[in-house]
Amino acid sequence: MPLVSRFMIKSAFAWLLLALIGGAAIAAWPVPGDFWPGAAARAAVVHLLTVGWLTQLIFGVAHWLFPRYSRERPHGAVWLVWTAFAGLNLGVAGRLLGSNAAWGEIIGGGLQFVGILAITAALWPRIRLK
Amino acid sequence: MMPRTSVFIIRASMVALVAGGMLGLVAIPSPITIPARVHADAMLLGFMLPFAFGTAAWILPKRGKVRAVTIPAIIYFGGLLTLSTSYVIPLPSIEITGRSVLAVGTILFAAALLPRVRHITAVRRHDHSTSPN
Numbered sequence: 138m139p140l141v142s143r144f145m146i147k148s149a150f151a152w153l154l155l156a157l158i159g160g161a162a163i164a165a166w167p168v169p170g171d172f173w174p175g176a177a178a179r180a181a182v183v184h185l186l187t188v189g190w191l192t193q194l195i196f197g198v199a200h201w202l203f204p205r206y207s208r209e210r211p212h213g214a215v216w217l218v219w220t221a222f223a224g225l226n227l228g229v230a231g232r233l234l235g236s237n238a239a240w241g242e243i244i245g246g247g248l249q250f251v252g253i254l255a256i257t258a259a260l261w262p263r264i265r266l267k
Numbered sequence: 268m269m270p271r272t273s274v275f276i277i278r279a280s281m282v283a284l285v286a287g288g289m290l291g292l293v294a295i296p297s298p299i300t301i302p303a304r305v306h307a308d309a310m311l312l313g314f315m316l317p318f319a320f321g322t323a324a325w326i327l328p329k330r331g332k333v334r335a336v337t338i339p340a341i342i343y344f345g346g347l348l349t350l351s352t353s354y355v356i357p358l359p360s361i362e363i364t365g366r367s368v369l370a371v372g373t374i375l376f377a378a379a380l381l382p383r384v385r386h387i388t389a390v391r392r393h394d395h396s397t398s399p400n
Contacts (some may be wrong), residue, residue: 155282180303187310196317204269242295253288257281264277266269 145197152189181236219260224252288364327383339396343372
């Protein structure tokens with residue numbers, strides 16, 4: 138399994154754990170406080186689950202299993218996958234840490250989108266018949 | 268080798284991923300213009316489900332009778348297009364039709380793929396029973 142896939146899958150499990158803790162925290166303190174407003178906290182936890190956990194797990198496994206790019210470079214442009222790893226993780230972290238501020242949503246969302254573009258560019262040539 | 272239908276399904280799901288990400292980014296400053304559910308539908312129904320179906324159709328054991336997933340894929344993406352239309356033309360009937368067609372496509376995908384989910388011994392037994400010796 139490539140190194141970046143291992144990093145992505147292990148990070149995905151870390152985000153899953155944080156999402157479950159975050160979900161429990163929202164359930165325990167349903168009345169929002171100054172530090173963590175209710176709706177924004179819920180949105181951040183949803184992104185931990187869907188981006189941090191699901192999307193990252195999907196792409197970690199896809200980068201490992203998808204048809205090889207070429208005999209010389211079986212995993213294609215690996216730097217793009219590292220960019221996606223950085224974008225997705227920093228993006229989710231930004232959304233979580235800045236969930237009570239507009240900058241958190243904008244920077245976090247922007248970084249996640251960079252991650253999406255990078256992983257699409259990395260995997261697209263490997264989605265083929267042979 | 269990745270089947271042609273899987274190539275189409277996975278590539279379409281990647282397009283939905285980029286579109287959904289862009290919608291999410293635009294929805295941050297203007298949540299009224301683009302509601303969160305449009306972003307959520309693009310990500311969950313446009314990206315995650317078809318990506319999983321396309322990969323499963325490619326990677327699940329293929330021994331024995333394999334049902335094609337072309338028709339489920341056509342129905343599923345037809346439902347997705349109908350649902351997308353309901354965001355432009357906000358009529359409940361279009362949204363209900365889109366979501367219903369998506370459900371039918373999902374059931375057909377499951378019907379095609381579930382028989383291929385089996386233990387390795389069942390796959391080997393099938394290989395033995397069909398081998399010439």
